[in-house]
Amino acid sequence: MKLLPLPDARRPLGKSGITVSALAWGNWRLCGDDVGAVGRLLHAALDAGIDFIDTADIYGPDNGEPFGASEQLLGRALAAEPGLRARIVLATKGGISMGVPYDSSAAYLGAAIDASLARLGTGHVDLWQIHRPDILTHPSEIARVIEDAHKAGKIRSFGVSNFTVSQIATLQQYLTLPIVSTQPELSPLKLAPIENAELDQAIAMDMAVMAWSPLGGGRIAAPADPRAQAVADALDAVAADFGVSRTAAAYSWIMAHPARCIPIVGSQKADRIAEAADALKVRWTRARWYAVLVAAKGEPLP
Numbered sequence: 001m002k003l004l005p006l007p008d009a010r011r012p013l014g015k016s017g018i019t020v021s022a023l024a025w026g027n028w029r030l031c032g033d034d035v036g037a038v039g040r041l042l043h044a045a046l047d048a049g050i051d052f053i054d055t056a057d058i059y060g061p062d063n064g065e066p067f068g069a070s071e072q073l074l075g076r077a078l079a080a081e082p083g084l085r086a087r088i089v090l091a092t093k094g095g096i097s098m099g100v101p102y103d104s105s106a107a108y109l110g111a112a113i114d115a116s117l118a119r120l121g122t123g124h125v126d127l128w129q130i131h132r133p134d135i136l137t138h139p140s141e142i143a144r145v146i147e148d149a150h151k152a153g154k155i156r157s158f159g160v161s162n163f164t165v166s167q168i169a170t171l172q173q174y175l176t177l178p179i180v181s182t183q184p185e186l187s188p189l190k191l192a193p194i195e196n197a198e199l200d201q202a203i204a205m206d207m208a209v210m211a212w213s214p215l216g217g218g219r220i221a222a223p224a225d226p227r228a229q230a231v232a233d234a235l236d237a238v239a240a241d242f243g244v245s246r247t248a249a250a251y252s253w254i255m256a257h258p259a260r261c262i263p264i265v266g267s268q269k270a271d272r273i274a275e276a277a278d279a280l281k282v283r284w285t286r287a288r289w290y291a292v293l294v295a296a297k298g299e300p301l302p
Contacts, residue, residue, distance in 0.1 A: 003283040007255040009049060011262070013089070014180030014208045016157035018126055020089045022255060023276055024052035024210060026264040030070045031063035038077035042084055044270035048277040054183075054210065054264055056093035056131055057116050067098055068119050075121040091127035091210075092116050093161055093183075095134060104134035106145040113149050127181060128155040132162045143174040150177055159183065159208070165201050172205070181208040186261060188231045188253055188296050189216035199259040211254050214263035220250050230295035238288055244278040252282035253292050 013020045025045040030038065045051070053074070060069030071092060078085045094112035097103040113128060128149070130142070149155045159181030160168060172179050182202055184193040190213065193199050202209045215221055216228065223229040232246060239249040251263040265276040294301060 001285055003285055004256055004289065006283060007252070007260065007280060009280055011208070011260050013127065013157060014159070015178040015206050016127070016180040018089060018157060018180075020052040020208070020262065021050045022262060022280060023050050023251065024054045024091075024262050024264045025050050025273060026212065026266045027053065027055035027070050027074060028059050028266055029063065029268050030055070030059065030073055031065050032073070035073070035076045035080050038073055039081055039084070041268065041270055041273065042077060042088070044273045046087060048274045049280075050265070050273065050277065051087060052089045052091065052262065054091045054093075055120075056096075057112060057119070058093070058096045058098075058131060061098065068115065071116055071119040075119050079121045085122060089126045090120065090122065091129065091159075092120065092125050093129040093131040095130040096132055102132050102134040102136075104130055104137040104142050106141050109142065109145045110149065113154055117154060124154055124156060126156045127159055128157075129159040129161045129181065129183060130163070133160070133164070133167050139171045139174040142171060143176075146175065147177060157181075159210075161210075161212075165197050168201060168205070168207075179205065179207060181210055183210040183212055183264075185213050186211035186254060187214045187216040187220065188235065188250055188292050189219055189228060191293070191296055194257070199257060199261070202259045209259045209261040211261045211263045213266070214254055215247055215250055215266075221247055227296070227298055230298070231292060234288075234292040234295040237291075238282060238284065242278075242282045244281055245275055247272075248275060248278035249282055251276055251279035252284070253289065255279060256284050256289055 095104050146158050157180045161183035186193045219228045223232045235246045235249040239246050254261045254263050
């Protein structure tokens with residue numbers, strides 16, 4: 001029984017020259033006013049080997065808080081313990097404007113980058129991403145503001161989120177900087193990036209793949225339909241063999257792809273963040289990996 005190789009605990013962030021952990025901790029649900037609790041979560045992530053932290057300026061309203069609230073809370077936690085900033089790879093996103101909804105004009109993106117830096121209390125972010133594509137902005141305008149921000153030292157590298165294959169390829173034509181990352185929704189219940197060439201393009205362009213909602217919006221942990229249950233059962237078979245949770249097996253299934261995907265762990269609980277690192281213990285055979293795929297598709301492979 002030939003096993004696929006274990007995923008590397010660390011990997012390059014595309015062509016950025018930055019190395020990151022194999023999993024990221026996402027701050028979509030980071031809210032409230034407990035700065036100490038955020039610091040403890042950061043330490044839980046670091047203790048688990050996770051130093052890649054992903055946030056966004058739009059994180060806040062979904063939690064009933066103002067625009068930018070999550071970034072601001074994270075910034076307060078980093079300010080409370082200054083040594084933490086140097087221990088993490090900090091990523092954020094911008095380009096969503098409340099009620100607009102998307103704006104990638106040079107004026108807006110430039111202001112969004114500056115505002116994020118102010119909220120996070122840092123002079124630069126390691127990765128800055130356009131959160132969603134604005135089809136009304138010409139790629140040359142985006143390229144200009146991103147390259148200016150990079151030259152000014154505000155962003156170390158640039159990525160995109162929720163872009164299509166053609167949108168990425170077109171934008172890259174206008175940039176001298178590489179697009180170092182792409183962030184699609186990807187899980188055993190969301191196979192589009194596997195099937196629509198997004199992961200193939202990431203390999204071809206040497207982009208890191210940051211997988212958001214890797215647990216299918218909670219449906220893998222708590223299946224509510226036959227398809228989700230079939231996926232859960234296929235994951236459980238592997239999880240039991242390696243003594244890990246189903247969620248850790250789900251993360252490892254994503255990580256087994258040769259695009260070396262980085263699941264974004266969204267939990268705001270220290271034990272769940274620590275548990276995610278168990279994904280690095282799981283070994284897949286091709287047969288078992290494809291069994292999860294078949295369960296997700298609900299039909300045999302050709």
